[in-house]
Amino acid sequence: MPTKPAANPRERRGSTGLSVFGLICVASMAALLPIAAKAGPMRVVSLNLCTDQLALALLPRERIAALSFLAADPGLSALSGQVGDIRLVQGMAEEVLPLAPDLVLAGTFTTRPTIALLRARGVPVLEVGLVQDFDGIRAQIRQVAVALDVPARGEAMIAEMDATLEAAKAPAGRADRLRALSLAPGAFTAGSGTLSDAVMRAAGLVNYAADKGLVGYGYLPVETVAADPPDLLIANADEGGHPSLNGQMLVHPALDRTVPPDARPRVSGKLWTCGGPFTADAVAKLAQARDGLLSARGK
Incomplete structure (x- = not known):
């Protein structure tokens, strides 16, 4: 009765080698995924004057898809000179959705219908409130910096602010x-x-x-x-x-x-x-x- 030829040991080793190589590739790709996931939002839209300025202070301009129209007002915005050619919006959903934002920054009183519609469409929204003191400023910078995946930049900003405050103290x-x-x-x-x-x-x-x-x-x-x-x-x-x-x-x-x-x-x-x-x-x-x-x- 015919018998099945014995498998070639070299073929077995080659097959195993390919399998191991494939597993290594998959593992390498899997290891890279968290790195990509940690890149942070790349198309940020801000709909509030206060979040406009935090976005400008924390992010490179290529990661800002749009700011509110108030960001460019030199009478209202401390960072109006940094806006340049960044797109400005009035805060309507029909302006924001085509920009395909991966994060929208807003104030707690920002255009509520727009925020509700964006959330209903699955757009991530971070709302921040008004601050009343410097502890609140520090907490808000950290909150937004973490959401933008730039925590180190946030801490550097806080350190610069604290140095200015320390220098401004009344002499003994x-x-x-x-x-x-x-x-x-x-x-x-x-x-x-x-x-x-x-x-x-x-x-x-x-x-x-x-x-x-x-x-x-x-x-x-x-x-x-x-x-x-x-x-x-x-x-x-x-x-x-x-x-x-x-x-x-x-x-x-x-x-x-x-x-x-x-x-x-x-x-x-x-x-x-x-x-x-x-x-x-x-x-x-x-x-x-x-x-x-x-x-x-x-x-």
Whole structure:
């Protein structure tokens, strides 16, 4: 009875070698997959002024598919000069979906219908809230940096911010209860529990509005300010230069008489409208005004 020829040992070894080689290739490819997965989102869209600035600060521009139209407004965005030719959107879903984003950054109050539709279509969305202090800024930078897979860049930004804050501290022996007031058109101001309050405290100043009992945001009558003037007055007028009746309140004659020009530091509102590493620059500017005022008083 015919018998099946014995298998060639060389063929067996060759077959085994090919199988092992195949397994090595598969294993190598599998090992590379986590690396690719860790590349982070490559088509990021931001729909909020605050997340616009975080995206610009954290990402190379080739990974940003679009920003909100507010990102390019020099009166609102501290990083408007970095926008360049990045696409700008109004926040409508029909603008965003064709961009095929792999992550959308938004604020908790950003166009809610758009966010709902994007999520319904399976688009990943990261919402971030408003921050009220520098701990909040640090936490938010870390949150967004991790989502963008650039944690090291986030930590570097925090370190730079903290160095600026450290340099802005009042020198030992020069502490004083200098009161600072930030006024926007219409005498709108910020009391305790706000980012503006945190900026003033970081500069070693007392927030005038908080000292008057204001919590959150609100208004202070010009008469109150004129009768008990602050040491420093930050009048945040419209940087676009557009005149308004509300804006005229910032140059009220009563304020002109009680707060001299050298006690009116220029600190752009865009540095502390959103919390970011640039917010430390507002602290540095106030610290400079603080030192100038103390020197003038011989302290």
